[in-house]
Amino acid sequence: MRTEQRDATREQIVRAALFAISESGYDGVSTRTIAARAGVTQGLLTYHFKSKDVLWRAAADYLFATIDEALELAIAGLDNPNPKDVRRETVRQMVIFGSKHPETMRFMMDVGETESRGDWLVETHLRRIYQRFCADNTDLPKADIPHVFYILTGASMMIFSNSSKCRQLSGIDPLAPEEVQRHADILADLLVRD
Amino acid sequence: MRTEQRDATREQIVRAALFAISESGYDGVSTRTIAARAGVTQGLLTYHFKSKDVLWRAAADYLFATIDEALELAIAGLDNPNPKDVRRETVRQMVIFGSKHPETMRFMMDVGETESRGDWLVETHLRRIYQRFCADNTDLPKADIPHVFYILTGASMMIFSNSSKCRQLSGIDPLAPEEVQRHADILADLLVRD
DNA sequence: TCTTACACTAATCAATTGACCAGTGAAAGT
């Protein structure tokens, strides 16, 4: 009963940290704001997590646990032998994930180019994702893989991590189910055509 | 001679602010860091620009002046009647711009979803860009336009604004001229096929 | 030449930051 409460509190904090950081950036959000969102005091953050940096790592772990879970479900869902349909379904899954977790791209863009957090993220989580992508796309020319990887990522998720600006510009809400569907269809039509 | 020096100093500061903010985010960089990069004292920033927020706006203006300039050159460069080639060239131009100005996407992602800076950016610069895109793509279904806009943007620029991570993951440097070329070719082949 | 204008510096401000620490109260172990 003691440990369950402890774990629940920790998760509460980690979730608050993940979403707050995704919205305002690591430097843009204070530990006090995160604590307030989680409904705890600021001192508790340094009690459970030694520093803000460690809390950020916990948030990253939490995010990528979600991603890994989604990837498992995605490959489990398709026992379709038609390779074209598999490709379409892959694109569709990425779009759906991007819409359900718009914090993903924001969180990763927030990790700048030169920071120490960037290196940690690459080695701890991104490399694993990237390797899986390589393994799933052996038919692609080797030199094309990184390009296709970033094309797919950017094309499928950017609209959702900029949903507010998109709404202001176009009038449509990209997070609305019918627009998510549309995004998936358009992107699949564009990328999977042969 | 007095005003020229003044303008030169201001531009020096604005450029330093733009690149520093693109790297570390608005909240991630201090006015002192920006001043040091520009080779001036911190007090001079609040002398020329009243606040950090105003300096950010000046940096945004500078960035979008570059974008507008690139857009002018792009449409000037293509007097090709073949619509398919026009499309290919448009994609190519976007990729090239993204590689030459990787700060663009970082700067815009840094502007969160709810901030006042976001609204200002939309009304002052983004709407103009988006309207131009709409005008240039009247053949697209109206409902598809925002989706294609973000697909094109994300797909063409994300790899460059994450060049460091891409380098660590894949071993290739996306900013190298041959990789920029490759990215343009792959994306054009994917998006322009009919 | 002299005086004004002004780009610029250096010192200082209050406010916010992340981290630290002494205390508290209730659950858990004996």
Next chain:
DNA sequence: ACTTTCACTGGTCAATTGATTAGTGTAAGA
């Protein structure tokens, strides 16, 4: 029942933040 453990609070710390201000030197205008 008694003690210990420990999740958690409130207060405090030095450091950094953006902003303000008084002062300086030189180019421009008289």
